[in-house]
Amino acid sequence: MTDKENLLVLNGITKRFPGVTALDGVSFDIRPGEVHALVGENGAGKSTLMKVLAGIYQPEEGEIRHKGEAVKLPTPRDALERGILLIHQELSLSPELSVAENIFLGAWPTNALGVLQVGKLNKDAQAALDLLGCDFTADTRVGDLTIARQQMVEIARVHAFKANIVVFDEPTASLTDSEKDQLFATINTLKSHGVGIVYISHKMDEIFQITDRITVLKDGKIQGTLLTKDTNAQEITSKMIGRTLDQYFIRAKANFGEEVLGVDKLAVEGLFEDISFSVRTGEVLGLYGLIGAGRTEIVETIFGIRKKDAGEIRFSGESVSFNSAREAIDKGLALVPESRKEQGLVLNMGGQDNITLPHLKMVSNAGIMDEKREKELYQRYQSLLEIKTTGPDQPVSNLSGGNQQKFVLAKWLCANPKLIILDEPTRGIDVGSKSAIHELIAGLAEQGLAVIVISSEMPEVIGVSHRILTIAEGRIAGEFTGDDMTEENLINAVSLRELA
Helix, strand or coil, X not given: CCCCCCCEEEEXXXXXXXXXXXXXXXXXXXXXXXXXXXXXXXCCCHHHHHHHHCCCCCCCEEEEEECCEEECCCCHHHHHHCCEEEECCCCCCCCCCEHHHHHCCCCCCECCCCCECHHHHXXXXXXXXXXXXXXXXXXXXXXXXXXXXXXXXHHHHHHHXXXXXXXXXXXCCCCCHHXXXXXHHHHHHHHHCXXXXXXXXXXXXXXXXXXXXXXXXXXXXXXXXXXXXXXXXXXXXXXXXXXXXXXXXXXXXXXXXXXXXXXXXXXXXXXEEEEEEEEECCCEEEEECCCXXXXXXXXHHHCCCCCCCEEEEXXXXXXXXXXXXXXXXXXXXXXXXXXXXXXXXXXXXXXXXXXXXXXXXXXXXXCEECHHHHHHHHHHHHHHCCCCCCCCCCEHHHCCHHHHHHHHHHHHHCCCCCEEEEXXXXXXXXXXXXXXXXXXXXXXXXXXCEEEEECCCHHHHHHHCCEEEEEECXXXXXXXXXXHCCHHHHHHHHHHHHHC
């Protein structure tokens, strides 16, 4: 296909940052009416390439051609004016603004005097929301929406700006199954109107369900472009990580000891009720449910972030009621939160400071920081978790999602907890890093820790857990072990509870 027939062509794109070449002579094209997957491990260069396309980064070498014309995209506004829209992996919304103001951010309609046309703004935004079947209105404050609904606000910009090229970067990370189905229907509609779509995802089932072609990036270089119908997950994975995944999910050997955590009839009004379960040393307990089922709220209450209204929490045989996360940490609990960027890391700090931040007493003497001890902790966990970074002071904001997640894990592992709670531990990270984290979970359990894993991915929660609780509408809907831990049983348990 010629450059004129392609919507957009990137030729020989090279982008360098201090100490690293993020993109090395990359060529990539987007055709009208197709979904072109861009896949690779975290750090492969996918997001950098798309930020070049979106006018956020400027390449040192290479050419961009849009509809056959050589173009420069010095700013995101220039890209947007050409109909190139990037839907970010991490939410890029202003929580204090309305949905409508966020959808048209940077392009609010004004009259000849420069006065904002509020009516037109809300009307056009509502039309975009209606096309997506959203259950909230254009004048809603974005900060009042759930993460999943905020993601739908991002996607609504596709309709609002009538884009001809749309980049979806991990768009389903925070969506329910029904919302994902709606997104895919939207993508198919965009295809039928000749829109070219770049789809970035670590979820192979989505890649093979929705895309027409797949391009693989590794270490900033193209490894090949294949027709989706002519390849398979094994071949794509091999190109991505340079090896096959013989054992993707790893479950720890079953060697359970005494109860570490016990919960009886725990409740928080309006969120969940009558929650009872326990987890033992050496056990991995999975919590599965749809977004909004109450899983995160339950573990936040155990951890002292929320105040319980009823019920009992036992930890190491002692009845406890933590008034803060600090109390829980001091007792031996650790919580790896769902959103690493908003809750797990200080993005402008280096990896070393992020590791030691909750444990300053551990690395200080009489209020004076022990730099040698800090460095030892950093080096230990950087090596143990194979974190790719240029050094202890590199801001974690510059790292891939997988390496960021490893720093969150390192922060809690250095406290030697008795119980570690992992809320969506592999959300938005590549298959290689996922496999490494699955192996880490198994290793922690075999060392005698109690582990709770919250995951929306059924294959993952089944693959790593010894026992699974399904949560629906704030209540336990089922408990499964052994051969009963199947996708069918988990779906039925959640669905029957939702229908009851």
